[in-house]
Structure formats: C-alpha cells, structure tokens
Amino acid sequence: MIAFDFVYVQPTTISEATALYTDFVGQGKTVHYYGGGTEFISEARASAFSCDVVIDIKGIPELRVQETIDDELVIGAAVTLTELTDSHHFPLLARVARGIATRTARNKITIGGNVCSSLPYKEACLPLLLANSVAVIADLDGLHEVDVDELIQNGLRQDAFIVQFKTKTAYTIQPYAYVKKTKYSRVSYPVVTIAAMQVDDAIQIALSGVTKQPFCSTLAQSVKESVRLEDVIPDKQGPVMDDFHASQAYRVFLTETCIEDAVQQLKGSVT
Amino acid sequence: MMQMEQTGRQIELFINGKTKRIFVRYADTLLYVLRERLGLMGAKLACGNGDCGACTILMNGLPINACHMLAIEAVNHDILTIEGLLDPTVSNTFVDKWALQCGYCTPGFILNCHALLENKPDATDADIDEWLDSNICRCTGYAEIKEVVQSLLKERAQV
Numbered sequence: 248m249i250a251f252d253f254v255y256v257q258p259t260t261i262s263e264a265t266a267l268y269t270d271f272v273g274q275g276k277t278v279h280y281y282g283g284g285t286e287f288i289s290e291a292r293a294s295a296f297s298c299d300v301v302i303d304i305k306g307i308p309e310l311r312v313q314e315t316i317d318d319e320l321v322i323g324a325a326v327t328l329t330e331l332t333d334s335h336h337f338p339l340l341a342r343v344a345r346g347i348a349t350r351t352a353r354n355k356i357t358i359g360g361n362v363c364s365s366l367p368y369k370e371a372c373l374p375l376l377l378a379n380s381v382a383v384i385a386d387l388d389g390l391h392e393v394d395v396d397e398l399i400q401n402g403l404r405q406d407a408f409i410v411q412f413k414t415k416t417a418y419t420i421q422p423y424a425y426v427k428k429t430k431y432s433r434v435s436y437p438v439v440t441i442a443a444m445q446v447d448d449a450i451q452i453a454l455s456g457v458t459k460q461p462f463c464s465t466l467a468q469s470v471k472e473s474v475r476l477e478d479v480i481p482d483k484q485g486p487v488m489d490d491f492h493a494s495q496a497y498r499v500f501l502t503e504t505c506i507e508d509a510v511q512q513l514k515g516s517v518t
Numbered sequence: 519m520m521q522m523e524q525t526g527r528q529i530e531l532f533i534n535g536k537t538k539r540i541f542v543r544y545a546d547t548l549l550y551v552l553r554e555r556l557g558l559m560g561a562k563l564a565c566g567n568g569d570c571g572a573c574t575i576l577m578n579g580l581p582i583n584a585c586h587m588l589a590i591e592a593v594n595h596d597i598l599t600i601e602g603l604l605d606p607t608v609s610n611t612f613v614d615k616w617a618l619q620c621g622y623c624t625p626g627f628i629l630n631c632h633a634l635l636e637n638k639p640d641a642t643d644a645d646i647d648e649w650l651d652s653n654i655c656r657c658t659g660y661a662e663i664k665e666v667v668q669s670l671l672k673e674r675a676q677v
Contacts, residue, residue, distance in 0.1 A: 248546075248547070250545075253525060253545060255590055284591070288585075288587070288588070329580075348568075349651050350581070351581040351582065351652035352568050354582055355568075433651060
C-alpha cells in the first residue's frame with residue numbers, strides 16, 4: 248500500500264500537462280509525471296519516494312503513437328513494452344523489450360518509463376542509442392529534441408517528460424545481435440545486456456548493466472578474436488559495477504565474452 | 519479557510535460485467551480495492567511488487583498485475599477477475615492435469631492462461647514460456663501448468 252496521499256490529474260494534451268505542472272508547483276507542491284507507473288508504485292509503497300501531485304500523461308495521444316512518418320519511426324513514450332514486442336517496426340527494439348521484466352509487467356511498463364528509470368539498466372534505450380535516436384521532450388518552455396545518448400547521460404529534468412522517440416528507419420532494418428545474461432533466471436535484472444548493430448562497415452554495441460548508465464561504443468575494425476572491455480567503455484562512464492548480481496571482475500569477464508558472442512551473431516547474420 | 523485537496527474520489531469501475539461505484543484514494547492500488555473494498559479475494563497479495571503474478575487480473579483482455587496499478591487507472595476499462603471467469607475450461611483442465619497444490623498462485627495462472635489462449639491461439643512453446651514466466655509457483659514444477667495450455671491449444675486447433 249502507498250502510505251501517502253496525492254492529487255491525481257489526467258491531462259489530454261501536452262500543453263494541459265505542462266500548465267498543470269506550473270500551476271501545482273506554483274502552489275508549492277511536489278509534482279510527478281506518471282506513465283506506466285510500475286516504478287512509481289514500487290518506490291512509493293517502499294516509502295522511497297513521495298509527491299503531492301501525480302500527472303498521468305498516458306491519455307495524451309502523441310504519447311501513444313507507433314508510426315512511420317517519411318523516413319522516421321515515431322514511438323510515443325507511453326507505448327508499452329508489450330506493444331513494442333508485438334510490433335514489427337523496429338525488430339531490435341522489439342527483441343530487447345521482450346527481455347525486460349515479464350510479459351504481464353510489460354503490459355504496463357512504458358518505453359518512456361524504462362528509459363527514465365532510476366535503476367541503472369534502462370535496457371529499452373540500447374537500440375535507441377545504436378540508432379542515434381532523438382527524444383522529443385516537453386517542458387515548461389515547449390518541445391525540444393535531445394539525443395537519447397545525451398538524455399541517458401544527463402537525465403531528465405523534473406519538470407519535463409518524454410513525448411516521443413524518433414528513429415531514422417534506415418537503422419531499424421540493420422542486422423543486429425542481442426545478448427543478455429542474468430544471475431539466476433530468465434526474468435531478472437541483467438548482469439549485462441548487449442545490443443549490437445552493423446552500420447555500414449562498423450559494429451556498434453550498446454551495453455546495459457555494466458556501468459551505472461548504459462552506453463554505446465564502436466568496435467575497432469580489427470576485432471576478430473577477443474575484446475578488452477577497457478577499450479570499449481568511454482572514460483566518462485566510470486567503473487564497472489560491483490554488486491549483488493556480479494563482482495566487477497566477473498562482470499568484466501562476462502561482458503567481454505558476450506561482446507564476442509554478439510559479434511559472432513552479427514557475422515552469422517551478415518553473410 | 520484551508521482548501522481540502524482532493525486526494526480521492528467516487529469512481530465507477532466496470533468489473534466482471536458489472537459497474538461498481540466506490541470511493542477510492544488515488545493512492546489505492548487496484549488489488550487493494552478489489553480485495554478490501556469489493557470483496558473480490560481471488561486476486562492474491564503475495565509480492566505486492568509486480569513480480570509474482572499472484573494478483574493477475576485481465577484489463578481489456580490482457581493480464582495486468584493488480585498490485586502494480588492504481589485503482590483510478592482502471593476507470594473506463596474492462597476488468598475481469600477470477601470470480602468473473604465463467605468459462606470453467608481452464609480451471610477444470612488445471613484440476614485434470616494436477617496443475618495446482620496449495621492454489622494460492624492458481625487464480626493468477628488461470629487468468630494468464632485464459633488470456634494466452636484467447637489472444638494467441640497459435641502460441642508456440644516459446645510463447646507459452648514467455649507468458650507463463652509472469653507467474654511464480656512454489657508448489658508445482660510448472661510442467662503441469664504448461665501442459666494445461668498445450669492441451670487446450672491442441673483441442674482448440676482440432677475444433
């Protein structure tokens with residue numbers, strides 16, 4: 248049970264949502280934008296989080312689209328992970344989404360919620376990083392486009408919410424690979440999740456579960472045998488995680504092995 | 519005079535084919551409202567965190583963890599709990615296949631299986647595994663539960 252009370256509103260337009268935010272903050276309230284709500288409920292019932300007002304943005308039509316406009320795939324931030332797995336727009340995104348949580352949970356978890364998660368995994372962002380996708384953000388100053396990479400590194404401001412993700416369709420049809428390793432069972436947070444994409448002559452990889460934020464890297468052309476993780480992690484990412492799921496040393500070993508698996512998958516699919 | 523803020527309201531929920539009018543706190547989960555306010559005890563509280571599936575209900579035909587949604591989110595949606603599943607086919611097959619012991623996880627499993635059969639009549643074994651991964655059982659070894667779905671898919675394919 249959630250022990251604190253809050254006001255709940257359901258705007259139907261982006262401008263209504265931001266106007267409500269401004270109004271409530273002006274009254275001195277703490278306000279939270281609410282999408283799928285699974286992480287909100289988990290944290291709220293554990294008393295790890297509270298707020299005075301919840302603005303449920305699922306009812307805004309722009310957040311529920313999945314469509315191709317010209318050469319861009321547009322996915323609304325409130326599209327659920329199940330809706331992604333069941334669509335054929337972006338096969339790698341569908342594959343990665345299928346590996347997150349359980350199917351019943353995916354009926355509620357949204358792509359925007361997963362990308363904005365307070366946990367370090369944010370696995371749904373991996374294909375978006377590979378595809379140089381942009382996020383359309385709504386805040387009190389209007390709509391802005393931000394690279395997903397920048398969004399992951401800098402986070403989302405409290406007064407903003409993601410409206411949509413835009414991806415050039417040329418990326419959505421590229422050969423790809425996906426590897427996920429967990430500590431115990433098929434359904435679990437990752438020790439490491441890797442999404443890889445062949446773009447022209449380069450192999451791009453995006454990793455989750457390795458450092459405190461997901462990141463993207465280009466593998467050297469000379470990769471044939473083994474990969475050293477230290478050559479792959481950008482300096483700004485910080486150290487490899489050491490936690491309940493895996494020690495740092497094991498995580499390094501497993502990630503290097505999985506990168507090689509991903510490269511082999513790609514080579515197998517590009518013949 | 520200090521203005522009272524509205525942290526709950528009277529809502530209408532459409533549950534098992536009937537409209538229920540009830541006052542809810544916005545912070546109430548659907549599971550709490552079903553069990554403690556409406557007497558629908560079939561959905562079970564176990565993990566309370568959307569991990570085990572014991573609280574599975576169907577919303578517009580799809581499985582949802584009732585502990586992981588607010589009751590207010592259920593307004594204008596079609597909610598089915600185990601009490602409202604009048605077709606006994608899945609539950610009878612659970613009995614026939616010995617797919618339950620203590621029965622605590624069973625309502626959630628039955629609804630998930632029912633939804634799978636309705637939504638994916640051509641489900642493969644991989645699809646069955648994917649759907650049933652949403653529900654945890656401490657008593658059985660899951661094999662019997664999977665057999666329930668496999669046998670019903672086969673029966674329906676033969677009809």
